[in-house]
Amino acid sequence: PLPVLAVVGRPNVGKSTLVNRILGRREAVVEDKPGVTRDRVSYEAEWSGRRFTLVDTGGWEVDVAGIHARVAEQAEVAIALADVVLFVVDATVGATSTDEQVVRLLRKAGKPVVLAANKVDGPRAEADAAALWNLGLGEPHPVSALHGRGTGDLLDTAVSGL
Ligand code: GDP
Numbered sequence: 338p339l340p341v342l343a344v345v346g347r348p349n350v351g352k353s354t355l356v357n358r359i360l361g362r363r364e365a366v367v368e369d370k371p372g373v374t375r376d377r378v379s380y381e382a383e384w385s386g387r388r389f390t391l392v393d394t395g396g397w398e399v400d401v402a403g404i405h406a407r408v409a410e411q412a413e414v415a416i417a418l419a420d421v422v423l424f425v426v427d428a429t430v431g432a433t434s435t436d437e438q439v440v441r442l443l444r445k446a447g448k449p450v451v452l453a454a455n456k457v458d459g460p461r462a463e464a465d466a467a468a469l470w471n472l473g474l475g476e477p478h479p480v481s482a483l484h485g486r487g488t489g490d491l492l493d494t495a496v497s498g499l
């Protein structure tokens with residue numbers, strides 16, 4: 338079986354956009370608002386000559402009260418099946434309590450984590466990314482999943498851990 342790279346994070350941080358960038362095609366559903374009903378979708382992917390299973394998570398029924406628990410539940414399942422976790426945070430928003438909840442799950446699972454500080458569309462947002470050192474997960478990799486900025490380096494790092 339192929340090693341598994343799972344992409345986890347809150348709704349709307351850009352997980353599916355990043356997945357599409359890795360795949361080089363628009364297969365994962367990108368939504369301006371969370372609300373797609375699929376929970377977990379696996380793709381066969383390749384990066385730098387390395388094949389792996391790429392898992393996109395998300396697809397939450399929007400329920401503001403329950404979103405916290407729902408994210409945690411999805412993240413927990415994805416983390417359990419992952420060899421490496423690609424944890425995506427929206428650097429322009431910063432770490433939320435939901436992000437911190439996922440961090441606790443990551444710590445508990447003890448899986449290797451690569452931290453993507455997404456929506457760093459230009460150099461002025463680099464400082465937002467640096468603020469995510471506070472999550473205690475090591476280096477935040479500033480990326481723009483939308484424009485491709487920094488995603489090559491991020492994926493090199495993630496795939497090298499598979
Ligand atoms: P997901 O819910 O985490 O899968 O997030 P999506 O990939 O569906 O993206 C949510 C929204 O964020 C969409 O409107 C995307 O176009 C937007 N988005 C994703 N990545 C970026 C990025 O790097 N920069 C900016 N500005 N917007 C992004």
Ligand code: MG
Binds near residue numbers: 352353354367394396
């Ligand atoms: Mg998505």
